[in-house]
Amino acid sequence: MSDQVLQLRKVCMTYGNGANSVGALRDINLDVSAGEFVAVMGPSGSGKSSLLTLAGGLEKATSGDIYVENTPLGALNINELARLRRRAIGYVFQDFNLVPSLTAVENVALPRELDGVPSRKARRQAMDALRSVGIDELADRFMDQISGGQRQRVAIARAIVGQRRLILADEPTGALDTASGDGIMEVLRHRADAGCAVVLVTHEARHAGWADRVLFLKDGRIVDQAAQSYDPTDLLELPAN
């Protein structure tokens, strides 16, 4: 078994037919392993969001194969795909997509309950997830009683609840101020360090700087990538504390 949480093999996505078809993604190969934080950058229309949509099984690729935790998405029927998404994949959106009439802990517990987990256990798992993003004390607040940055933390808690190992975040800081945006990056970084595979789509270089690897998309292709070097001699020169 591979330690890759997400794998894309020769993935193409085309919208429309014949002369009117538009290629959103062409021949994408990508591996994201457990504990890795990958950022995807590129101009509007380069295919960033399409890549995330396909990786999350929300759309079907025109060709190629996508594996989430070694399961080929193309081989699953609708119900199996929905089950895999609830079990393995967490989404974080720019506009949070939280239910305003539910409290923070109820929002986070919701996907577990939909997955048939008894509500007491779901709540316990939701509290664990809220704790891991640093806002368990806000568990009983409603969405209009907390700030934008706190709402996005609730959304991340919902994305990771129940041991989901793949987090897909689409411009999660778009609606936040700079300090809250940095806080969200810190949470995503911690999640990756704790063993999740994180894929972040962003147009903010500052946020991509938190990633281990940055992919540059252009016209549906990966044209380059920047990976951090971890030269041990550099690390020795970091502050001792």
Place this chain on the structure above:
Amino acid sequence: MSIRHSLLALLHDQPMYGYQLRSEFEERTGSTWPLNIGQVYTTLDRLERDGLAIKDGDDGEGHVVYRITASGKAEVSQWFAAPVVATNPPRNELAIKLSLAMTLDNVDVEMLLQAQRTASMRNLQTYTRQRREAAKSDSNDSQDVAWILVLDSLVFGAEAEIRWLDHCEGWLRKHRFRTSKSPASHAAEPTNATKEPTR
């Protein structure tokens, strides 16, 4: 960078000898701009010549200690009070290279932009990681604070550079100004391969 004023500002804090001044300067700026000890002694000679510092005996181990004078203190106050104004745009190799690339034939500008963006992003990742490590200590020590602020400055600088590269690419796409006409033989050598700042 004014070494003269930086050393004088450190002497304002307390009398010091040459090596001490160098290590204080490097500690407070995260060794981002390493100083040659020869530069330090030349600068101390000039500070003494200009009446801004004087020799003040030795420390008992043979090191000549320098002390700031009243004129030196006034000079430091003036330096901190005056904003840094660049009367001419600083020489920016990347801006020069790109301006030339956009107006010369046989240069693949898009490739040049991408190679530079990748290099700048790698710098940004390194600075961000070091910033994260530095912030973990949660210290109020003035040297740690200075190091974090230097890293912030590097992060903002790298971010600005990438934004500018994105802007150039957007401009290029909009105007379709001679893009990738021919694969350039000299397109992808990124400028500013910054060394990882050390401390």
